[in-house]
Amino acid sequence: MKxxxxxxxxxxxxxxxxxxxxHPSTYVSTLVGTQSDYSFSTGNTYPAIAVPWGxxxxxxxxxxxxxxxWAYQYEKKTISGFKQTHQPSPWIGDYGAFSIMPYTGxxxxxxxxxxxxxxxxxxxxxxxxxxxxxxxxxxxITPTERAAVxxxxxxxxxxxxxxxxxxxxxxxxxxxxxxxxxxxxxxxGVPEGFRNYFVIEADVPMGETFxxxxxxxxxxxxxxxxxSPEQALLNLxxxxxxxxxxxxxxxxxxxxxxxxxxxxxxxxxxxLRTFYSCLYRSTLFPRKLYEIGEDGKPVHYSPYxxxxxxxxxxxxxxxxxTFRALFPLLNLVYPEVNAEIQAGLANIARExxxxxEWSSPGHRDCMVGNNSASVVADAALQxxxxxxxxxxxxxAIVHGTENVHPTVGSSGRKGHEYYNTLGYIPYNxxxxxxxxxxxxxxxxDWCIARLAQLLGRPQEEIDLYQKRSGNWRNVFDKESRxxxxxxxxxxxxxxxxxxxxxxxxxxxxxxxxxxxxxxxxPGLREAMGGDASFxxxxxxxxxxPPIYDDSYYGVRIHEITEMQVANMGNYAHGNQPAQHMLYLxxxxxxxxxxxxHIRETxxxxxxxxPDGYCGDEDNGQTSAWYIFSALGFYPxxxxxxxxxxxxxxxxxxxxxxxxxxxxxxxxxxxxPVYNDIRLNGKRLDARFVDIQALKEGAKLEFxx
Ligand code: CA
Numbered sequence: 001m002k003x004x005x006x007x008x009x010x011x012x013x014x015x016x017x018x019x020x021x022x023h024p025s026t027y028v029s030t031l032v033g034t035q036s037d038y039s040f041s042t043g044n045t046y047p048a049i050a051v052p053w054g055x056x057x058x059x060x061x062x063x064x065x066x067x068x069x070w071a072y073q074y075e076k077k078t079i080s081g082f083k084q085t086h087q088p089s090p091w092i093g094d095y096g097a098f099s100i101m102p103y104t105g106x107x108x109x110x111x112x113x114x115x116x117x118x119x120x121x122x123x124x125x126x127x128x129x130x131x132x133x134x135x136x137x138x139x140x141i142t143p144t145e146r147a148a149v150x151x152x153x154x155x156x157x158x159x160x161x162x163x164x165x166x167x168x169x170x171x172x173x174x175x176x177x178x179x180x181x182x183x184x185x186x187x188x189g190v191p192e193g194f195r196n197y198f199v200i201e202a203d204v205p206m207g208e209t210f211x212x213x214x215x216x217x218x219x220x221x222x223x224x225x226x227x228s229p230e231q232a233l234l235n236l237x238x239x240x241x242x243x244x245x246x247x248x249x250x251x252x253x254x255x256x257x258x259x260x261x262x263x264x265x266x267x268x269x270x271x272l273r274t275f276y277s278c279l280y281r282s283t284l285f286p287r288k289l290y291e292i293g294e295d296g297k298p299v300h301y302s303p304y305x306x307x308x309x310x311x312x313x314x315x316x317x318x319x320x321x322t323f324r325a326l327f328p329l330l331n332l333v334y335p336e337v338n339a340e341i342q343a344g345l346a347n348i349a350r351e352x353x354x355x356x357e358w359s360s361p362g363h364r365d366c367m368v369g370n371n372s373a374s375v376v377a378d379a380a381l382q383x384x385x386x387x388x389x390x391x392x393x394x395x396a397i398v399h400g401t402e403n404v405h406p407t408v409g410s411s412g413r414k415g416h417e418y419y420n421t422l423g424y425i426p427y428n429x430x431x432x433x434x435x436x437x438x439x440x441x442x443x444x445d446w447c448i449a450r451l452a453q454l455l456g457r458p459q460e461e462i463d464l465y466q467k468r469s470g471n472w473r474n475v476f477d478k479e480s481r482x483x484x485x486x487x488x489x490x491x492x493x494x495x496x497x498x499x500x501x502x503x504x505x506x507x508x509x510x511x512x513x514x515x516x517x518x519x520x521x522p523g524l525r526e527a528m529g530g531d532a533s534f535x536x537x538x539x540x541x542x543x544x545p546p547i548y549d550d551s552y553y554g555v556r557i558h559e560i561t562e563m564q565v566a567n568m569g570n571y572a573h574g575n576q577p578a579q580h581m582l583y584l585x586x587x588x589x590x591x592x593x594x595x596x597h598i599r600e601t602x603x604x605x606x607x608x609x610p611d612g613y614c615g616d617e618d619n620g621q622t623s624a625w626y627i628f629s630a631l632g633f634y635p636x637x638x639x640x641x642x643x644x645x646x647x648x649x650x651x652x653x654x655x656x657x658x659x660x661x662x663x664x665x666x667x668x669x670x671x672p673v674y675n676d677i678r679l680n681g682k683r684l685d686a687r688f689v690d691i692q693a694l695k696e697g698a699k700l701e702f703x704x
Contacts, residue, residue: 015127015142015248019272021263025255027276027608030123033617035074035610041558041574043613043622044090045281046072049128051251052258052283053314053337054145055291056224057085060130064113066099066167067185074610079132080113081165082141082150084198084224088285088316088619092360093187096196096226098172099165100150102218104135104157112163125280126251142248146235146291147223149244154212161209162218164200174207180229189362191306197232198224219244226301226361227308231291258283261333264630266651273608275630275649278623282329285619286317286341289361300344303362304352312344317619318358320367320440320506321576323374325624328635331382332691335658342379345372346389349396353403354411363408368433368506369440370413373397377447377639380454382691394451401441401448413441418488424474427485427493427504435475435483435504436577439516442471446519447639472517473527481528481537482510499544499570502552505577507559509548511541511570512578518637521587535588541581542569542597562615566605573601574615579625580636583644586687592673595647599672602629602649631655632665632702633689642688647672648702661697668703676703 019026033043050057061068061083062076069090071083081099103112112135120131129140136155141148154160164179166172172181179200186194201221204210212218221239225231239247259279264272290300290313300313317326330338348355355372358364376393379385385393402420405411415425415434419441425434446469452462477484477492485493485504498510505513514537517524525534546564550556562574572578582601585594605614606626613622628634632648648667655663667674677684678701679693689700 015245023256024259024276025252027272028125028280029277029608030125031610032277032608032612034072039558040561041616042611043617045617047123048284049141050143051145051254053288055288056146058141058148059083059085069093077115078113079116088360095186096183097167097185098183098198100162102137102152102162104160125255127248142251144238147238149239149247150220151244152218154216156214158211159209160212177202179206189360189364190303196224196226197229199232199236225291227291261656264650264653274606277608278626281617281623282620282627286314289313289315302351304348311347312340313347314341314344315359315361318367319371319375320369321618321621323371324621325628325635326620327375327378328638329624331378335384338379339384342385343389346392349392353399354405355396357410363411365408365410368437370400370444373444373447374638377451381639394455423471424486426488428487433506435485436506436513438475439472442469443518445469450639476527483514497549499547500549507575508577512572515581525587531589535590541571544570546570566614573605576621583634583636586644591687595672598629598646641691645677645687657695663694663698665700674702
């Protein structure tokens, strides 16, 4: 008994329960998508050690430099540090980062680096551990929202130590067992004077070597603040007086609570791993930028005006990606989080003239569209935003339709002068990706019209945006039945290749972008010539070979390669513009074709392995597609109040609504084709379900 008891205790206190439906966090692998590089993305993720929407994430670093966008790559063999990171994507880069690395022996002026193996690595959202073979040191990390506890288990050595790297331009000072400093590292999106102040408290002297016994555990408590060193100390209270195991158990509990809002049954363990790994990615971004002040109230350093301001603030998301499914998922399952995000957006509108389209942490120049309108409208129409905030947000959105940010071309509307007069951005006036912009502005204008209606704005204002929402027609070419660049004189671009990526479009071609009429699919269907013609065009996307013209970029961008290798013709699920397209079969007489493609995409292009995505995951968007699809519906048109139905992956699923009501989804047999779909027992006569009905605790049944 004496021997058994400590072993049992160890099993119970180790942070990490065996995989079971009671602990959905145990199905998550944070390594999904890490087998990526510049030329080919299977997610372009890193193993983020974090709590949901946490202000700070941690990641092991396999790159030689901590500022490398590809900090962790699955195929690498060595680790050179453990980094506090805020990076949303390798294409955007990191900010405010610093790193810590334990070692033993003499460094001789070099940087510590050690071999490791995935066999000696455990990668959970709430717990990461790895064995550094060259130093015989085990590293463990567990997170809170703004702090973390790190645990290093050293061997016997007279020269044990750790490095603290504040990155280029940063500063660190050591005093006794404490290190304090700041990181100024960034790639834009911050004002002058930006700093991430950090504090590290250890139970050994910092900044020097120390002797360790075999198995000696050194614990570090780390916190940081974008506001001040004093606030960093306040944030340190998140872990003060708490053991590693206590913090870890609380982090796991938080993940179980968040992931457990959706329970799926009847799938294989692999399907459960894929589902919950996708849900983990869907609940990381946008991340909190606010902190809790001494008075217990939210406060934030504003990347928009450089001041410390009251209230909420979130960042690190690109709306071009995430307006599609990630924000609708928050509105369905986590509206209390999106309520804070919307309050944060209203604060942004108070702190500067523009809403961001890509924030990291402030305005970044990346992608096209003005999709903040969709993000605001979908939340507002679902009753998530306060009236006071909505008035402020509406004003900023309207401002964005007539202006472009003076230094960051992605915020506001580039080409608004043409769009608001001609009804489209011409192909030949020197504004790149003009058709993509026109299509997204038209949808965004539809969202604004809905918002204007909600706010009771004058009828002529509602009518103006409603009229502009039809502007997609101005770039639709009846001859090719595709969207096509249009010159200022009204003629269409010549020559025209539907296989040409970029140019009039953004990271896609005419086959991908033609479907970006989220708000008027019947209108697009009629413009194409009706049901048969529309279906034929949808079918064609999969039938045409995966040929491409990359002359606009001068190089085959990774998204093109990802389309080719998927073997689905010209369907490019690895990038965002086409991800809703499969659901457009719901507007045809052959919706079963969509169900087949949706199921194939779920089963073949997603897994819980390091190459588990089919392109950039992009801050929860590609994951949210999977979550919705596995549940059996998808938000083709955010702000419409409706989902288009598809084909559920699991025989049984339950979604707990914040009010406590339960949405139950059942599927008869394996599918993928279901012809009889019932909401609360009543057969649907069209393939759309009302979101409000689902939120009220509905029963959605899929029958053969
Ligand atoms: Ca992308």
